[in-house]
Amino acid sequence: MIIGLLKYFFLFFTIFAFYGCQINETLSVIKESIKIDKNKSDYVVKIEEKPIIEETKNESLLNESINQPKNAKSKEEVIIPIENKDLALIYPKIKKKGLESSENKLDKNLVVGLLLPITGKFSKLGEKLINTVRLFPENNNFNIIFKIYNTNSTSKGARLALRQGLADNVKYYIGPISSKETYALKQIAKRNKITIFSLSNDKTNESQNIFISGISTASELSCIIENIIDKNGKNVGIIHDDGKYGKLVKNNINKLSEENEGISFSFLEKSNLINLDDEIRKFSGYDKGVITLKKEIENVKNLDIEDIDLTYRLEKLEKLETLGEKPFDSLIIAQSGNDLIEILALLAFYDVDASNVNIFGTNIWEGIHLSDEDVLDNTFYASRLSNKKEKYKEKYFELFRSYPNNLNYILTELIHFLIYNAGYLDDLKKIKNAIYNGNFGSIKLSEGGYFEREIFINEFKNGLLRQNFTCSIQNI
Structure with a gap:
């Protein structure tokens, strides 16, 4: 009996050791797949440290400027709604590439808030747009810092996201993606004198502070x-x-x-x-064309012409399905x-x-x-995209195994536009009606406050x- 128990114990120990090795190997693979080189500065991890700013029902408070506390920490942050505290974003630290202009240089980094749906019904679209930021080219001439604020795919979430951006003293924003979310931000943007480049195409939302960049x-x-x-x-x-x-x-x-x-x-x-x-x-x-064809066949049959010509004409007509305009x-x-x-x-x-x-x-x-x-x-x-977009599409697919959509191109173009005109962002009147030749076509910021684009057929x-x-x- 003792010998039998020893056999079972030996068998159990062998199985446990085997699976233990398998588990350790799996953990080792996972650990290697998420390893980040701390010596490289290519990536900035956005963390949430400040308390969440709660949504208020008081509209007057909602539209007031929210100043960052004097003792606030200087770390880069992305503020996450209470129900999504476990969300963490890692994306490349982005720098300008080949867009220098001696007339519009800034003395400091350009900080841009991205009002995107990280959660909610448009979260997949938000993820694709964040991939655009990850793909943005790097160069040492110009630093641009992105701060991502989750709109939660709702108007209420968009207001909360913008107020969180105001708490970070961000002045320039790209997004949100929908007309309703953009409309929800009009009064806040006006009272706080900030600039929003909406990804919506609803021109009714354009104002002194909101510019419409979506496809018309x-x-x-x-x-x-x-x-x-x-x-x-x-x-x-x-x-x-x-x-x-x-x-x-x-x-x-x-x-x-x-x-x-x-x-x-x-x-x-x-x-x-x-x-x-x-x-x-x-x-x-279709039916009219069929009737017209039948009548024409009968007319040809009644023609007094040689058999060769008659046969040729009839064969030609019989190959058709319909006749007439x-x-x-x-x-x-x-x-x-x-x-x-x-x-x-x-x-x-x-x-x-x-x-x-x-x-x-x-x-x-x-x-x-x-x-x-x-x-x-x-x-x-x-x-509104030239065929130059194909290189971008290939690179995007290579990295993310999916193809970009129109908003990916618009976001890429907007980032380039903001960098190129960085020195004029506080006085956009100076660059209205000026044509900017972007990566995917020409664009122009109109007097009305929306982007006009070159169109290709x-x-x-x-x-x-x-x-x-x-x-x-x-x-x-």
Whole structure:
């Protein structure tokens, strides 16, 4: 019996020793993967030490300037909401690269607050934008310090985040990303005389203190119409959904129709309530084209011509699905992703494709060329990004295994813009209407307080993307 117990004990000890080695090896790997070289200054760890500033219901207190306590510590900080105390951010210490200007140098570091959604429904987008900061190039000529404040994806969170920035004496901010969050900051920004470059595209929020940097749908649609006119287009179809973006597109097209009386516009609103197949069949004029084709075949059969010519004409007609002009010579599709591919496929089924209609999209088509869909060939889309963005996209994907979106490019461009004009940030009137040639295209801060951008019309051609048309910033 004793011998039996010794056998079991020996077996248990062997198994324990084996798994113990495995655990130690695993811990060793984990330890190596998070090791930080303390001798290098490439990274700044943002820590939270000061007490959280609570949100108050008193609007007058909310809009008052909050001064940093005299005994506050000088460490760089990111302030985290109470429910997210465990959040920690590590990102590169960023320095200016190749943007020197003898006219606008600062005597000290530029400090910029980033009002981003670290938590909440837009947290994934916030993470992608923080990756933009991580990717920002480094150089020894100019220091820029970023302080990240969590908006929690809400208006209330945005107000709290900004008040935390005020407690840190930060004067310049990029963000937030949404119109509602931006609107929530208007009074605070005005009373505290700070400058906010919102990533929203809602121009109704622009003010003396808030500047709108998001992509303008109106400018893109205007450029598309300009390109359609350049191609001698007269009849334009628009396919959109009944969501917020679809309604925005329709409203802007209606405004443009007043400025372009020589062009007629027709709309197809896509919703969950309609049979998309039937609606696209009607919208494309398919049945009328089929009837016209049948009549033409009968007319040719009745011609008094030689058999060879008759056979040739009939064979040519029988290869067609429809005959006659389409209801539109140009088509704008305000959809993206799988919805876009589905619509293009249905249009092709009903004999509408890039061979007989010029098909356009807006910036929401950006990145769709990663698809191998044939229905995209010879179509066009508007973008405020030049094809120089491809290098940035490759580098971003190499580091983060995902592709950047439009806001990543806007944030990158804004950082460069702020550095280049660092000496004028307290008096932006001096740089309004001046064209800045950025990494992805030209931009201009307008008198109204929003950024105007050069617009490019790109074409999908044989699996490649090429620039087809440009709306210069002077003409926007």
